[in-house]
Amino acid sequence: xxxxxxxxxxxxxxxxxxxxxxxxxxxxxxxxxxxxxxxxxxxxxxxxxxxxxxxxxxxxxxxxxxxxxxxxxxxxxxxxxxxxxxxxxxxxxxxxxxxxxxxxxxxxxxxxxxxxx
Numbered sequence: 001x002x003x004x005x006x007x008x009x010x011x012x013x014x015x016x017x018x019x020x021x022x023x024x025x026x027x028x029x030x031x032x033x034x035x036x037x038x039x040x041x042x043x044x045x046x047x048x049x050x051x052x053x054x055x056x057x058x059x060x061x062x063x064x065x066x067x068x069x070x071x072x073x074x075x076x077x078x079x080x081x082x083x084x085x086x087x088x089x090x091x092x093x094x095x096x097x098x099x100x101x102x103x104x105x106x107x108x109x110x111x112x113x114x115x116x117x
Contacts, residue, residue, distance in 0.1 A: 012092040012094035013093060037065075042063075076091065
């Protein structure tokens, strides 16, 4: 499934990086602990999180994450958006909760970070 298809499923909007909408996403990780992201997530993933600080973009960059979707309608501060834009990292936001976001993707057969090989 590509990032645009996931955005549609999550009723999400692109904050930046809409040019990366055709990126193929291999798995999704719903997490608010960046240490867990570093430990468990694999490349070409979408991170669902409630964290909006600049460290989430830096963590995504270190982990080769393909995009970040902020849950519960959260919007990151300008410095986070600017860093993501310079790194070419798509940022999205959805009004859905983490639970609902993960559930919708799971029902469509998207692997979670503990399931993907």
